[in-house]
Amino acid sequence: MSLTGIIDLESFPITDPAFRAACKAEFDKTGVFVMPGFVLPSVIQSVQEEGEANRGDVYAKTEQHTVYLSKADPDYAEDHARNRLVTSSKGCLTDDQIPQASALRALYDDPEFRSFLCHVLGEEQLHEYADPLSSINLHFHEKGQELGWHFDNSSFSITLMVQAPEAGGQFEYVTGVRDADHGEMGFDDVTAILDGKTPVQTMEAEAGTLVFFRGRNSIHRVAPNAGDRTRMLAVLAYNAETGVSLSEAARMTFYGRLS
Ligand SMILES: O=C(O)CCC(=O)C(=O)O
Ligand SMILES: [Fe+2]
Numbered sequence: 001m002s003l004t005g006i007i008d009l010e011s012f013p014i015t016d017p018a019f020r021a022a023c024k025a026e027f028d029k030t031g032v033f034v035m036p037g038f039v040l041p042s043v044i045q046s047v048q049e050e051g052e053a054n055r056g057d058v059y060a061k062t063e064q065h066t067v068y069l070s071k072a073d074p075d076y077a078e079d080h081a082r083n084r085l086v087t088s089s090k091g092c093l094t095d096d097q098i099p100q101a102s103a104l105r106a107l108y109d110d111p112e113f114r115s116f117l118c119h120v121l122g123e124e125q126l127h128e129y130a131d132p133l134s135s136i137n138l139h140f141h142e143k144g145q146e147l148g149w150h151f152d153n154s155s156f157s158i159t160l161m162v163q164a165p166e167a168g169g170q171f172e173y174v175t176g177v178r179d180a181d182h183g184e185m186g187f188d189d190v191t192a193i194l195d196g197k198t199p200v201q202t203m204e205a206e207a208g209t210l211v212f213f214r215g216r217n218s219i220h221r222v223a224p225n226a227g228d229r230t231r232m233l234a235v236l237a238y239n240a241e242t243g244v245s246l247s248e249a250a251r252m253t254f255y256g257r258l259s
Helices: 017-030 041-053 103-109 111-121 187-194 248-255
Strands: 034-035 060-067 087-093 137-141 147-150 156-164 171-174 202-203 210-213 218-224 231-238
Touching: 017 111, 041 103, 041 137, 041 156, 041 231, 060 147, 103 111, 103 137, 103 231, 147 187, 187 218, 210 218
Parallel strands: none
Antiparallel strands: 034 210, 060 087, 087 137, 087 147, 137 231, 147 218, 156 210, 156 231, 171 202, 171 218
8 A cells, every 4th residue: 555545645745855844843842743634534444444343352451550650669658749640541452453454554664654754753763663562553442441641651652543532532731741861750740730730731633633742751641531432543653773672561561461
């Protein structure tokens, strides 16, 4: 499947140097860049159908975790921002469960798309994960399911909204809350956000929207899905190096298995 049949190249001329530069400039400003209607409606529909067809294989789990995604630290009180627990409940199909002929895979592998990503992200190269599970994931949020406030470990993420929820399920975020590489944890801001005292930014992406997000220092969550339609979101995960697997601990947490 060629890129022409997958994305709206007229609105998003991803090989055009001027267009690439404009996308990068926008992304660099805030660490958030949204492209509504990036993937064609017919393609999105086929991915929705794949998701529906494979729904029986979804691995779903509810867990409690800190916003830092690391174990509680006994040097801090239980109700301190460092240790407060939030709830995440979602399901996931892993790369090995995405059909070989899926448009998601064609997009993920496409050299021009990857080159565009490199440009916007400021990476020299991007590679798939070495393990069979982690490269393409399809997330499912049923009614009531949510993703609790957290910071990502990775410095960027690329997501594609496959099926938008009818109500709730919006992506919420606050940028620049911590500075992970300088050990600034952002405890005061995190406390205010968890207590609902800080205004947050909200994104309600339609199906077909591609999102670039830097989630390492920007706290974010997916609010509980409040409607009957399942929220489906594809995560396209890449590495700057070859041969990198997601850690075994992370694979067990997210997928419940290693391969
Ligand atoms: O579902 C989303 O929109 C974001 C997912 C996310 O934050 C994550 O997987 O770390
Ligand atoms: Fe995240």
